[in-house]
Each structure stands twice: as structure tokens, then as C-alpha cells.
Amino acid sequence: MPDRIDPARLRALDRAHVWHPYGPMPGRQEPxxxxxxxxxxxxxxxxxxxxxxxxxxxxxxxSAVHGYNHPVLNEAARDQLDRMSHVMFGGLTHEPAVRLATRLVEITPEPLQHVFLADSGSVSVEVAVKMCLQYWRSAGRPAKRRLLTWRGGYHGDTWQPMSVCDPEGGMHELWSGSLPRQVFADAPPDGFDAEPDEAYARHLRELVASHADELAAVIVEPVVQGAGGMRFHSPAYLRVLREACDEHDVLLVFDEIATGFGRTGQLFAAGHAGVSPDVMCVGKALTGGYLTLAATLCTSRVAEGISSGDVPVLAHGPTFMGNPLASAVACASVDLLLGQxxxxxxxxxxxxxxxxxxxxxxxxxxxxxxxxxxxxxxxxxxxxxxxxxxxxxxxxxxxxxxxxxxxxxxxxxxxxxxxxxxxxxxxxxxxxxx
Missing domain, CATH: 3.90.1150.10 (Aspartate Aminotransferase, domain 1)
Incomplete structure (x- = not known):
């Protein structure tokens, strides 16, 4: 192993070369x-x-819901390292990815049957958007290519996710003139236990109805808006969105990257409302914080719609898709969570x-x-x-x-x-x- 770097020297090298999240270069704070x-x-x-x-x-x-250096997750990683750390997913498959996809289908809302393994939460949202756009293209309705969300949200730092983050005062306001222009509802009223505001529910219904011909999907963080402001809202608004999307033929996407795997008191936040999305994104706690991995799940309707189109494949394929090491640790993390x-x-x-x-x-x-x-x-x-x-x-x-x-x-x-x-x-x- 290389010699350990003295902490003072490490900080100096960090300042000179390492770009930290949401920070300048060189850094101004001492990590x-x-x-x-x-x-x-x-x-x-x-x-x-x-x-x-x-x-x-x-x-x-x-992400590290089980804490650090957990013996069960360590063992899963060591065992998989002895087999293979990675193999391409194009034309090949392997047990860890198949086991993980099967497990995710078992524990998420029933209509979700198909799993696309992604590199990170932000990429899983990119994949979700691409699924929705390609679904409507395959259905012969390419004009349905905009997204509706509510203000106060955060969905990641890559291009399409940035377009559905809060457009004013959010982390991505800088790019507002370059990003795709989406449809924004007002932020949901505060309060998980608050009585639903019928005026706000009507606002959501009217927006979906008036933009239905151009909307591919509605995408929201269910119950908790995370990095956009840590705001909690009534699950009733998720039911309103499900009903409005069904009525006006719009897909519904839940971003459960932050809320999934028990954080809100339900295994997935959608459980608070008793509704299921057409597409769901999960990540963060998926591997217990050990490795970067996320997943985009969809219903058979979405998958079959894409696969019957003029381009009958989902046009996405990361190099490290379905990474065996990350998938094995994710399986162990999910089993560890559900086993207690x-x-x-x-x-x-x-x-x-x-x-x-x-x-x-x-x-x-x-x-x-x-x-x-x-x-x-x-x-x-x-x-x-x-x-x-x-x-x-x-x-x-x-x-x-x-x-x-x-x-x-x-x-x-x-x-x-x-x-x-x-x-x-x-x-x-x-x-x-x-």
C-alpha cells in the first residue's frame, strides 16, 4: 500500500486539485x-x-442507513470481489443484477415490473424522463414532451433533472435560460398532517388538464421535498396527481431517491398515499452508502409501449450499468433492512x-x-x-x-x-x- 499522506499535506493537495460539491476551485473552506x-x-x-x-x-x-463498516455489507462486497467486480451488461447478465431487480420488483408498488439499473440518482431521473418521452414517441404522440412538477423540488444535477428543480432560487437557477422549459405548479402547502387544501388540489388538476396535450409526465418527490427545502406535504396531493394523470393520459413519476427504503416511515413514500406511479426512481440508501447505484422502475405499460415503437429499445446504456459489485452490496443492504x-x-x-x-x-x-x-x-x-x-x-x-x-x-x-x-x-x- 502507498505511504499515508500527512493530513496537512493532504489538505494542501485537496485544495490544489480536488473540486468538492457546490464549491469553488480552489476551495475556500478546509474540509x-x-x-x-x-x-x-x-x-x-x-x-x-x-x-x-x-x-x-x-x-x-x-445513503448510509446501516452505518459504516457493517459486517454484512463488507462480507457481500468481499464475496463479490472474489467472483468479479464488473462485467459489461450489454449482451451479458449475472446473478447480482437479476437478484436485485427481482427484489426491487417484490418490494415496490405492484404495477412496477421492470428495472433499469443506473449509475446514480440523477441518472435514474434522466432515464425516467427518457422512458416517458420515448413512450409517447412510440405511441405516435411526440408533442407530449414536457414535464410538470411543483416548485420547491430537487431531482439531481444532470440536464433533465435540473429542468424540474425549483426554477427560482434553487441550485440550478443559473441554467434557467438553457434548460428545457417545463410546467411548474405552486409548491405544495406545508404540513404532512395538514388538511388538504382543495384550492391547491384544484390548481394541480387544472394544470394537468390544460397542458395534457404536451405533457409526457408529472414528476414529484412524494411527501418530502429533499434538497429543495426539506419540506413535508400531505400525501393527499399524490392521490390528486394520480387521478389527474389517469384522467388526462399523462404518466406519473415518483422520485424516491431520498425517501425510499424507510426514511419517511413507509418503505417508500408512495405508501403514505396508497398510490403507485408509472415510473419510480430509487437510489441513495439502495447500497447502504457503499457504492453508487440507482434504479428506474416502470410498469409493463411503459416498457411495452417503448418496445413496440419505431425505435423498439430504450436508448440508454451506461458502461457500468448493473455493476456486479454494487448490485451484490445492494441486495445485501435491502435484505439487511427488511430482515429487521x-x-x-x-x-x-x-x-x-x-x-x-x-x-x-x-x-x-x-x-x-x-x-x-x-x-x-x-x-x-x-x-x-x-x-x-x-x-x-x-x-x-x-x-x-x-x-x-x-x-x-x-x-x-x-x-x-x-x-x-x-x-x-x-x-x-x-x-x-x-
Missing amino acids: LVVESASGVRLRLAEPAHGRTELVDGMSSWW DWELEVKRIGAGLRRGLAEAAGVPGVRDVRVLGAIGVVQLDHEVDMAAATRAAVREGVWLRPFRDLVYTMPPYVTGDDDVARICRAVCAAAKEG
């Missing part, structure tokens, strides 16, 4: 150097604000978040405190000072990544009660300083 991780703890290469390890309150951007009482664990974490974040409601500058499933959010009435908020959390021994006006947490499901309480103290401290 913490993580040496290893186990359970819910990140071990630092050198102390930061007196801490040599941090409880991860982010599940590595919501994940619902009880998510409820336990949610109860701890409610208790621990209650004090934040009285902090000056805090606008709202909300919890759903294993998601805890403190929303400020101003832009968070990310550097100050992060330092405050680190002093409490917790890693958080605040953004915009939010200090939030999505802990791994294996986080113990004491560590949940620690995360809550860190969120409150970050809110006070941020």
Missing part, C-alpha cells in the same frame, strides 16, 4: 479529513475543535428527534421545527451561516451539513438513543450559531 468510519462514527485524521470522532447526522447524504424491524427503528429515531429538537422552537431566528420518520429539520428565518453552524455541531461531536435556511439531520437507522440526543444538541447549537 475535515476522515481517516475511517465505523457504526455511526467518522474518525478524523486530526482533532477538530477538540473532537477526534464525529457522530454522522447525515448518513453521508442520506426497520419501522420500529425509524419510529424510535423520530421520537428521539421530536424530544431533542423541541427546544429549538424557542431559539431566536428559528421559523419551524419539523420531524417525519427519521428526518429532523430546523428551519431558520434567514440564510444559515454554514461555517459557523458546522463548527457548532463539530464542537458537540456531530457532523452536519446545513444549507440555505436549514439545519437538518437524517441519522443512520442504527443510531442509538444517546447519539440521537447528541445529534439533537448539535442541531440546536448549530441553529443558535448559524
Whole structure:
């Protein structure tokens, strides 16, 4: 193995050469150097604000639901490495990919029968959009090529996903003049448990009806809008969209990349509404945070429609599609999740978040405190000072990544009660300083 790089030298090389997410080049902030991780703890290469390890309150951007260095997932990876790490998926197949696709069909809403394995969540949304566009082209209705979504959403950083992110004030406003022009409804009213607003439901129905001739699909994040603002909305609006799409012959896509695999208290957020989409995207927690992998699932109607068209194939095929190593770990991660009482664990974490974040409601500058499933959010009435908020959390021994006006947490499901309480103290401290 190569010699270890001194942490100071590592930071210097990082600053000179490594472009971090949503950051400038060279970087202006000093990232913490993580040496290893186990359970819910990140071990630092050198102390930061007196801490040599941090409880991860982010599940590595919501993916590491089983924590780090999990023996079951490690074993699955080692076993697959001894067989093959990769083989092309064009003209070949293998057990890990077939097992994973079959498992996903078993656990997602029943109409979803076909699985396209993608490289990342953003790519899975690209594939979903391509499925919808190609479906209508195959049906002889190529004019149906626009998408409808609601404001406040986030679907990824590649081209089509950017076009259905919030067009004003979102991360991709920079590209508003270049992206495809989509149809935007108002953001759904706040409140998972709030009574549905009939005026808003009518707004959704009217938009679908008036644009039906040009709409390929409606795409939304069900129940929780993630990186667009961590907003929760009533599941009733998903039922409204399902009914409107059925009435006006429009496909419905659910982006469950952030909400899938139990995060909201249902295995998939669509379960809160009791409805099924025509196309569903999953990712993030799919491999337990070990490897990048996502999937786009669709109904037989969509698959058969594409396959009976003048171009009878889905025109997409990533080099690492169906990667055996990632697929094997994903199978192990899904089985690990379903082999335990994940619902009880998510409820336990949610109860701890409610208790621990209650004090934040009285902090000056805090606008709202909300919890759903294993998601805890403190929303400020101003832009968070990310550097100050992060330092405050680190002093409490917790890693958080605040953004915009939010200090939030999505802990791994294996986080113990004491560590949940620690995360809550860190969120409150970050809110006070941020």
C-alpha cells in the first residue's frame, strides 16, 4: 500500500486539485479529513475543535442507513470481489443484477415490473424522463414532451433533472435560460398532517388538464421535498396527481431517491398515499452508502409501449450499468433492512428527534421545527451561516451539513438513543450559531 499522506499535506493537495460539491476551485473552506468510519462514527485524521470522532447526522447524504463498516455489507462486497467486480451488461447478465431487480420488483408498488439499473440518482431521473418521452414517441404522440412538477423540488444535477428543480432560487437557477422549459405548479402547502387544501388540489388538476396535450409526465418527490427545502406535504396531493394523470393520459413519476427504503416511515413514500406511479426512481440508501447505484422502475405499460415503437429499445446504456459489485452490496443492504424491524427503528429515531429538537422552537431566528420518520429539520428565518453552524455541531461531536435556511439531520437507522440526543444538541447549537 502507498505511504499515508500527512493530513496537512493532504489538505494542501485537496485544495490544489480536488473540486468538492457546490464549491469553488480552489476551495475556500478546509474540509475535515476522515481517516475511517465505523457504526455511526467518522474518525478524523486530526482533532477538530477538540473532537477526534464525529457522530454522522447525515448518513453521508442520506445513503448510509446501516452505518459504516457493517459486517454484512463488507462480507457481500468481499464475496463479490472474489467472483468479479464488473462485467459489461450489454449482451451479458449475472446473478447480482437479476437478484436485485427481482427484489426491487417484490418490494415496490405492484404495477412496477421492470428495472433499469443506473449509475446514480440523477441518472435514474434522466432515464425516467427518457422512458416517458420515448413512450409517447412510440405511441405516435411526440408533442407530449414536457414535464410538470411543483416548485420547491430537487431531482439531481444532470440536464433533465435540473429542468424540474425549483426554477427560482434553487441550485440550478443559473441554467434557467438553457434548460428545457417545463410546467411548474405552486409548491405544495406545508404540513404532512395538514388538511388538504382543495384550492391547491384544484390548481394541480387544472394544470394537468390544460397542458395534457404536451405533457409526457408529472414528476414529484412524494411527501418530502429533499434538497429543495426539506419540506413535508400531505400525501393527499399524490392521490390528486394520480387521478389527474389517469384522467388526462399523462404518466406519473415518483422520485424516491431520498425517501425510499424507510426514511419517511413507509418503505417508500408512495405508501403514505396508497398510490403507485408509472415510473419510480430509487437510489441513495439502495447500497447502504457503499457504492453508487440507482434504479428506474416502470410498469409493463411503459416498457411495452417503448418496445413496440419505431425505435423498439430504450436508448440508454451506461458502461457500468448493473455493476456486479454494487448490485451484490445492494441486495445485501435491502435484505439487511427488511430482515429487521426497520419501522420500529425509524419510529424510535423520530421520537428521539421530536424530544431533542423541541427546544429549538424557542431559539431566536428559528421559523419551524419539523420531524417525519427519521428526518429532523430546523428551519431558520434567514440564510444559515454554514461555517459557523458546522463548527457548532463539530464542537458537540456531530457532523452536519446545513444549507440555505436549514439545519437538518437524517441519522443512520442504527443510531442509538444517546447519539440521537447528541445529534439533537448539535442541531440546536448549530441553529443558535448559524
